[in-house]
Amino acid sequence: MKPDDEDETPSADDGAQFPSAKAIGELEALTKKKASAARALAAWKIVTAASTNSDAHAVMDFARDHELVQPCEHTDPTTRANLSWVNPIDGSQMIWIPAGKFTYGTGGESAYCAGFSLARWPVTNEQYAQFIAETGYEPDQAHPDYDAYLSNWTSTGPPKGKEKHPVTFVSLFDAFAYCKWAGLVIPTEWMWEKAARGTDGRPYPWGTGAFGNKKLAHVEAASTCEVGKFSHVRSPYGCEELTGNVSEWCQPAAPKAAIGDFPPLNPVVSVPGPSETVETGVRGACYLRTSAESMKSNHRRNLSVARRNQWVGFRPACVLPVRPA
Structure with a gap:
């Protein structure tokens, strides 16, 4: 002091x-x-x-x-780098991703990113229900995909038996609202890819081979599964299900942001009008995917920020270099 x-x-x-x-x-x-x-x-x-x-x-x-x-940084050099902690607001298990260079894209490019924490799993129906209970959140009815919001839920809450499945039928704006309540943020694509590829730039979160995909991730399936079912397959830092289960919303990069920069803590993204398209990247192969190429850590696709569907959820991050006491 x-x-x-x-x-x-x-x-x-x-x-x-x-x-x-x-x-x-x-x-x-x-x-x-x-x-x-x-x-x-x-x-x-x-x-x-x-x-x-x-x-x-x-x-x-x-x-x-x-x-x-x-x-979040270890002071003991003998301690493993992937420190984990629990966010006391929403119960997310967070994994510390140390600062350093990371490989991104398809050409072996690299960039630097400061340290941050990323959730071990996507946000679940159970966690999202807690968010609604504590905040009373209801999306704007003028939202272009309003009728699809949580359309797989019943009037009493999440589908029975799927409380620990990733929440789906949520737009990027719903994810923003959740993160504001939880004291977290939606990561950029670069943060997501750094967490998936580790320091060695591996093509898949689990390593270099694409064989036996169904044993490595929840893919080629009819629906989502409970998070934590593939705990034996982790990224180098300890994040799970970066491939399989659901694809995940990523935050659009701020104007003039460099690759590796953190996202704005107060994101400004426009709700698209009737004839307008506003897109962002989603990362991670969802349960529907079958090709090895779609399961790579650099795989991405664009999606309207207003879209709510059955295969996209979200995984929050924390850009503060600290954790709860």
């Missing part, structure tokens, strides 16, 4: 000049409470809610200095 006479942290009375002053005050109040799961959750909600502020670094620094959050 800095000495008091060098501390640049804004006080709670500086709200006009420092957008995060209120958050600092709330964190300061938490330091007077005993460490507990409730305190960790409260601190994490404050830190993630303030992450879009211009002075968000002050909130993160205060939280780290007072051990209200923990760094």
Whole structure:
């Protein structure tokens, strides 16, 4: 920690000049409470809610200095790099993807990406139901694909027996709303590909061979399956089902963004009008796919951001270099 006479942290009375002053005050109040799961959750909600502020670094620094959050980077060089943690808001298991270069595309190109965390599995029906219960979320009825929203659910919730299947029939905007509640973001295609290919640039999340696809991923199937069914097949960092089960929404790159840059924390994507097309990339072969080419980590396809269908879900990320205490 800095000495008091060098501390640049804004006080709670500086709200006009420092957008995060209120958050600092709330964190300061938490330091007077005993460490507990409730305190960790409260601190994490404050830190993630303030992450879009211009002075968000002050909130993160205060939280780290007072051990209200923990760094994701290992300080012990003998510890495995793929640290995992649980997001206390939605229960997602998050995998830390360390900073470094990664291979992307079909020509062996490489780029640098800072460290981030990516969910081990796609968001499930059960998690999405929790989001609705806590927020009352309902999409805009003017949305071009409104009638398809959660069209496989019943009036009481997810299909019986499929609570732990990936949620589908959600648009990119529905995924954005979920992530805002959960303190997470939709990853870019480059973040997704870095997590899938690891440091060695492997063509498939599991390695180099495409043989026995049905044993390696949930493909050539009639429907989704419960997440975690292919835990023996992981990307180099520990993420599962990057191939198979559902394809996953990725966030459009910001204008003039370099490959490897993080997405905006406040995404601005237009809802397409009746005669307009706005598309983004989806990654990962879904359960319907049969070709080995579609199962590669660089495989992508464009999809309207308003589309809701049975084969696309989403897997959230966290771009903060910290995790809950």
